[in-house]
Amino acid sequence: MNTNDFELENMRQQMATLKSKLEQQEIINDRLIRDSLNTKLGKVKRQKWTKLILILFAMLYVPAILYWMLNLPAWFCIVSLLYFAFAAFYDFYYMNGINNGDLSREQMLDTSRRVARMKKMNARWLWFSIPFSIVWIATMAYLMFTTDSLITRANLEGALYGGAIGLIIGLAIGAYVYTRQQRQAQAIIDQIDEITKD
16 A cells, blocks of 8 residues: 555545544534523423413402402403403413424424414514503593492502502513513524524
């Protein structure tokens, strides 16, 4: 074997070793990306169940407070109950089908479509919930002033101030949760696009 053949064989072995290392590196990177994606999907699922539990709690708690503590009309309490029930159904519907696990390429593309749908429906919910909430709060304030509410006139002003403060805190928390959820959804979509673009 002459020197050129030896050097050529040596280069082939080095190239094979380098190719093997690159393939191993790609497998490790792919696994890390998939683990990161599963972590993000797990966070979305936990948020889904946390929101559903909070909505179900509000569905039971708020109408009861309105009816038994504030003595507001039954129709207003029923409308409030139906609103929370619709919110729970809508939230469950648009988050349905978003799962983590061992994701194949086809499952990733399907998950990306579902997350994009979730992001879009989450934004659409604001177009209904914000106007409804404004009307609901205004109606509640009107009923508290005009019906035989169990809150005395002296305490009514304090209750309205307390409600306004609670509303501001609730809006701040809601805005934070909404923007965080939308950012997480976009991060999942971007990451899936990065994995599946090859």
